[in-house]
Amino acid sequence: MNHQVRTVFIISDGTGITAETFSHSILAQFEIRFKQIRLPFINTLEKASQALLEINHHAEKSGEKPIVFTTLVNEEINAVINQANAMVMDMFHTFVAPLELELKVKSTHAIGQFHQNIDTESYRNRIEAINFSLAHDDGQSHKNLESADVILVGVSRSGKTPTCLYLAMQYGVKSANYPLIPDDFERGVLPSELKKYQNKLFGLTIQANRLSEIRNERRPGSKYASLDNCRYEVNEAEAMMKRENITWLSSTHKSIEEIATTILQVIKIDKPTD
Amino acid sequence: MNHQVRTVFIISDGTGITAETFSHSILAQFEIRFKQIRLPFINTLEKASQALLEINHHAEKSGEKPIVFTTLVNEEINAVINQANAMVMDMFHTFVAPLELELKVKSTHAIGQFHQNIDTESYRNRIEAINFSLAHDDGQSHKNLESADVILVGVSRSGKTPTCLYLAMQYGVKSANYPLIPDDFERGVLPSELKKYQNKLFGLTIQANRLSEIRNERRPGSKYASLDNCRYEVNEAEAMMKRENITWLSSTHKSIEEIATTILQVIKIDKPTD
Numbered sequence: 194m195n196h197q198v199r200t201v202f203i204i205s206d207g208t209g210i211t212a213e214t215f216s217h218s219i220l221a222q223f224e225i226r227f228k229q230i231r232l233p234f235i236n237t238l239e240k241a242s243q244a245l246l247e248i249n250h251h252a253e254k255s256g257e258k259p260i261v262f263t264t265l266v267n268e269e270i271n272a273v274i275n276q277a278n279a280m281v282m283d284m285f286h287t288f289v290a291p292l293e294l295e296l297k298v299k300s301t302h303a304i305g306q307f308h309q310n311i312d313t314e315s316y317r318n319r320i321e322a323i324n325f326s327l328a329h330d331d332g333q334s335h336k337n338l339e340s341a342d343v344i345l346v347g348v349s350r351s352g353k354t355p356t357c358l359y360l361a362m363q364y365g366v367k368s369a370n371y372p373l374i375p376d377d378f379e380r381g382v383l384p385s386e387l388k389k390y391q392n393k394l395f396g397l398t399i400q401a402n403r404l405s406e407i408r409n410e411r412r413p414g415s416k417y418a419s420l421d422n423c424r425y426e427v428n429e430a431e432a433m434m435k436r437e438n439i440t441w442l443s444s445t446h447k448s449i450e451e452i453a454t455t456i457l458q459v460i461k462i463d464k465p466t467d
Numbered sequence: 468m469n470h471q472v473r474t475v476f477i478i479s480d481g482t483g484i485t486a487e488t489f490s491h492s493i494l495a496q497f498e499i500r501f502k503q504i505r506l507p508f509i510n511t512l513e514k515a516s517q518a519l520l521e522i523n524h525h526a527e528k529s530g531e532k533p534i535v536f537t538t539l540v541n542e543e544i545n546a547v548i549n550q551a552n553a554m555v556m557d558m559f560h561t562f563v564a565p566l567e568l569e570l571k572v573k574s575t576h577a578i579g580q581f582h583q584n585i586d587t588e589s590y591r592n593r594i595e596a597i598n599f600s601l602a603h604d605d606g607q608s609h610k611n612l613e614s615a616d617v618i619l620v621g622v623s624r625s626g627k628t629p630t631c632l633y634l635a636m637q638y639g640v641k642s643a644n645y646p647l648i649p650d651d652f653e654r655g656v657l658p659s660e661l662k663k664y665q666n667k668l669f670g671l672t673i674q675a676n677r678l679s680e681i682r683n684e685r686r687p688g689s690k691y692a693s694l695d696n697c698r699y700e701v702n703e704a705e706a707m708m709k710r711e712n713i714t715w716l717s718s719t720h721k722s723i724e725e726i727a728t729t730i731l732q733v734i735k736i737d738k739p740t741d
Contacts, residue, residue: 208724233728258569260566264492282566292493301498446585447585451482
């Protein structure tokens with residue numbers, strides 16, 4: 194690991210969240226430490242001039258060109274930032290220009306388009322899905338379960354709740370989740386309220402030792418968290434999911450983004466995306 | 468609006484979520500309808516060949532080149548997709564190549580780096596923050612409130628919960644939220660448990676007519692949802708926030724991304740980002 198620290202600016206006329214996420218992925222490819230400064234809502238020439246001063250100040254102070262990722266739709270604002278004593282990565286025009294040629298259509302250059310517009314079906318779906326997922330977390334409610342897009346099942350602490358919230362927030366997918374508990378294993382059948390939604394069920398499982406670690410953080414030394422009990426619950430849950438023909442995956446080494454992506458591939462939900 | 472529908476592929480060796488979000492922003496600049504096909508986890512030459520067939524099949528069927536956004540770190544896999552009869556927008560190499568020159572360092576070309584790695588402090592913080600935000604939603608718990616990064620206050624249905632969850636999920640920011648209710652307005656002071664955390668408080672407000680609309684979806688015709696009551700609550704909440712010197716914003720026309728970005732600018736939390 195190199196010890197230099199390079200300054201990175203994220204400059205956007207909106208929130209800059211997309212540019213930030215993308216630039217993190219790119220910069221993670223370099224074994225250099227970066228210090229990030231995000232300048233969101235740069236939507237006037239005045240704010241652009243302020244940003245320009247700040248970038249040039251950093252360049253002078255450090256003796257190195259800052260790296261600047263921009264998503265600035267407006268040409269004049271973009272031109273101001275392009276004067277900076279910096280390496281500017283223009284994420285907008287780099288892709289829009291060749292697309293205009295290929296699609297034989299001019300881009301609208303609408304600033305409002307680039308960030309999340311709240312007056313869209315897609316945005317309303319996301320907010321509605323968040324509320325739905327909160328109301329249907331951890332088997333809290335059977336109300337309106339028929340309007341769920343997916344119902345996650347699995348033992349307590351297998352990753353159901355964050356996955357549901359992610360599916361709702363990112364995709365507007367209405368996700369409920371139901372814990373599989375020792376009572377269910379003793380009865381040997383799925384909770385009856387889930388039976389009728391079998392085509393919406395998706396299972397999460399997790400390695401018993403990882404589950405035990407997670408549960409011990411919450412309830413140290415409890416039977417609930419013990420490795421023996423975790424082994425029992427995981428084995429029973431996996432056996433039940435096999436028996437009931439539920440598609441499932443192991444969350445042990447997967448991020449919520451990876452789990453959500455896999456679920457979407459399996460359940461094939463068609464949601465409007467803009 | 469043009470009536471043609473153009474096929475767009477998102478091809479990634481990870482989830483493709485970053486590429487998907489970014490491509491939506493770019494494509495929203497064009498008044499053309501797009502049909503998106505996301506092909507995640509393309510991390511072997513075999514999967515790349517399958518993807519190539521699928522792209523070429525679409526090209527042939529539609530008589531038009533599909534648009535392909537890729538974030539493929541591996542050169543060989545990338546080379547396969549580049550053979551496609553398509554317009555390929557290589558989001559990875561487009562930016563990595565000039566960065567290698569500027570930084571005078573070779574990129575690691577590590578696939579694992581490009582998507583969310585769960586063994587990082589940043590990922591653990593996000594999961595912990597989601598759990599924290601759920602436990603501290605709607606004033607549910609005063610426990611560990613001192614470890615909150617921010618505490619949102621505002622009338623019921625002003626947007627506190629989705630904003631807290633977004634802050635937690637995207638940034639690992641531990642966000643609690645407290646409703647301001649008519650009891651508080653009658654007493655004329657902040658709930659006592661909040662007083663000691665005044666430097667963590669951030670307010671959300673909302674236009675009374677919009678609030679009334681939102682509440683009427685939940686409880687149609689109720690006093691709670693009536694315009695008069697919403698006006699009363701909003702006025703009282705804003706007066707209280709002024710009196711208590713709490714920074715606040717109106718959520719009426721803002722997405723949760725915009726609200727979260729503004730809050731982060733104000734509270735200046737320093738969290739590790741990779």
